[in-house]
Amino acid sequence: xxxxxxxxxxxxxxxxxxxxxxxxxxxxxxxxxxxxxxxxxxxxxxxxxxxxxxxxxxxxxxxxxxxxxxxxxxxxxxxxxxxxxxxxxxxxxxxxxxx
Amino acid sequence: xxxxxxxxxxxxxxxxxxxxxxxxxxxxxxxxxxxxxxxxxxxxxxxxxxxxxxxxxxxxxxxxxxxxxxxxxxxxxxxxxxxxxxxxxxxxxxxxxxxxxxxxxxxxxxxxxxxxxxxxxxxxxxxxxxxxxxxxxxxxxxxxxxxxxxxxxxxxxxxxxxxxxxxxxxxxxxxxxxxxxxxxxxxxxxxxxxxxxxxxxxxxxxxxxxxxxxxxxxxxxxxxxxxxxxxxxxxxxxxxxxxxxx
Numbered sequence: 187x188x189x190x191x192x193x194x195x196x197x198x199x200x201x202x203x204x205x206x207x208x209x210x211x212x213x214x215x216x217x218x219x220x221x222x223x224x225x226x227x228x229x230x231x232x233x234x235x236x237x238x239x240x241x242x243x244x245x246x247x248x249x250x251x252x253x254x255x256x257x258x259x260x261x262x263x264x265x266x267x268x269x270x271x272x273x274x275x276x277x278x279x280x281x282x283x284x285x
Numbered sequence: 286x287x288x289x290x291x292x293x294x295x296x297x298x299x300x301x302x303x304x305x306x307x308x309x310x311x312x313x314x315x316x317x318x319x320x321x322x323x324x325x326x327x328x329x330x331x332x333x334x335x336x337x338x339x340x341x342x343x344x345x346x347x348x349x350x351x352x353x354x355x356x357x358x359x360x361x362x363x364x365x366x367x368x369x370x371x372x373x374x375x376x377x378x379x380x381x382x383x384x385x386x387x388x389x390x391x392x393x394x395x396x397x398x399x400x401x402x403x404x405x406x407x408x409x410x411x412x413x414x415x416x417x418x419x420x421x422x423x424x425x426x427x428x429x430x431x432x433x434x435x436x437x438x439x440x441x442x443x444x445x446x447x448x449x450x451x452x453x454x455x456x457x458x459x460x461x462x463x464x465x466x467x468x469x470x471x472x473x474x475x476x477x478x479x480x481x482x483x484x485x486x487x488x489x490x491x492x493x494x495x496x497x498x499x500x501x502x503x504x505x506x507x508x509x510x511x512x513x514x515x516x517x518x519x520x521x522x523x524x525x526x527x528x529x530x531x
Contacts, residue, residue, distance in 0.1 A: 187357040192334045195359050199351055199368045200341035206372040208398040210379025211386045219380050225517040226510050227373050232472050233485035233509025234370040235465045237502045238350055240486040241493040243462055250459055257463045258470065267467040268313050271320070274463040278456035 248285070253278030291418045293388045295397075299421025300428070306408050307426035314404070314430060315437040317345055320460045322441020327457055328352040332442040339438040343431055344402065346468060347371040349461040354499055363499035370506045378406045385413055385420060393420070400427025477516050485509025 187195070213219060243250045257274030264270065318339065325335040330352065342348050347368045354364040378401060379386070386394050397420050401409075405426035412422050472478070489505025496504065 187355060187359070189331075189334075191357055191359055192331070192355070193337070195351075195355060195364065196334060196338045196341055198361075198365060199338070199347070202365050202368050203342050203344050203347060203372050203375075204399060206369065206375035207379060207401050208395070210376040210381075211383055211394055211398060213376065214380045214383035215387060219377070222514065222518070224377060226514045227377055229478070229481040229513025229517075230370055230506055230510035231374040232469060232478055233481050233513065234350075234367065234502060234506035235346070235469050235472075236482040236485040236509060237489035237505025238353075238367070239462050239465045239469070240489050240505070241501055242353075244490065245493075246459070246462075249456065250462065253456060253459050253463055254466050257466045261467050261470040265471070267464075267471065268316055270467050270470075271460070271463050274466070275456040275459060278459050279454065282454060282456065 249278045249281045252281050291416070293385060293418050293420065295389065295393050295420045295424065297421065299417070299419025300425025301421075302417075302419070303405065303408070303412070303422035303425035303427075304429040306412070306422075307405060307429050310404050311429070311433050314433050315440070317464070318434045318437020319441035319444065320464065321345060321348055322438040322443075323445050323457050324349065324441075324460045325352055325438075326442055326445040328355065330355055332446060335442050336435065336438055339435050340431075342368075343400070343434060344372055344375075345434075346465070349464060350502070352461065360499045363503055367502050367506075370503070374403075375401065378403075381410060382406070382413075382423075385409075385418070389420060397423045397427070400424060400431055402427065402430055405430055477513060477520070480516050481509040481513030484512035 210219075239254075243254055253274040256277040257270045260270035260273045261267065321339065322335055325338070325348075326332065330338070338348055338351070342351075350367050350371050351364060354360055354367060379398065382401070386397060389397075401423060405423055408426055409417075409423040469482070473482075485505040485508055488508035489501045492501035492504040
């Protein structure tokens with residue numbers, strides 16, 4: 187990416203993000219968010235993360251599968267995001283060191 | 286409620302109160318910021334661009350998500366749509382704070398909105414329930430978070446540039462995937478999420494193979510959102526299975 191492209195892309199992302207931050211306040215000033223829209227947005231925010239994660243995890247291979255499994259297990263047990271992240275990374279790194 | 290009669294304001298004292306309450310979360314914010322700095326350098330973003338992104342976007346999950354799409358030529362529609370989708374929750378968060386924000390003059394709403402993130406939003410909601418009416422609470426905690434996020438990003442960038450680490454050897458290439466796994470685990474509210482997420486994952490996987498690059502996120506997200514909405518609608522017509530939270 188050229189520096190100009192990079193700057194433009196980052197500014198555009200920043201603008202879109204700001205629009206979501208101010209958007210709720212602007213919309214509420216006009217119309218109440220309907221339960222349907224609320225439900226859609228709620229499922230959308232989780233789904234986008236799932237869609238982001240699944241294909242690369244599947245295609246990266248066993249190191250990623252192990253990392254995800256360990257992070258998920260640690261997260262369900264401890265609910266501590268950072269600890270789970272580090273454990274998952276350690277498991278994946280360990281697999282790569284041995285494989 | 287009598288507290289809703291208290292005038293809404295924005296003061297320095299309120300900012301200090303908010304910043305103080307934020308302190309407990311700063312260590313984990315620094316570490317996630319370091320992880321982002323490292324991941325961004327790993328994805329090929331320059332150090333200055335990584336800092337610019339943290340400063341201008343200030344939304345961790347979407348920044349991680351955008352990394353994959355920061356390529357030349359810029360895939361504009363997937364990039365902006367993904368960032369929008371990841372951050373769409375802000376719209377609801379802002380709507381929740383409307384009773385507070387909404388009574389301020391328009392110009393005074395701009396700054397609090399800019400620094401609203403998941404963490405300080407949650408704190409602000411609790412503070413409002415306790416009777417806090419000074420939006421400085423959100424601004425103070427938000428500004429402290431922003432500085433911390435920027436500093437942590439810089440630290441991550443400096444780490445990568447100072448030490449020549451083999452990113453794959455330490456599984457740094459997986460940081461953002463694992464980060465999202467953590468986020469999803471804490472986001473999950475029940476079975477209805479599983480249905481939406483299963484549809485999202487399956488659609489994304491199919492799209493990855495059949496659609497041009499970068500469209501899998503958007504197709505998966507929309508499919509999951511629609512599946513969730515349909516499930517939600519069906520449940521509304523079955524009052525006997527009324528088990529949604531709140």
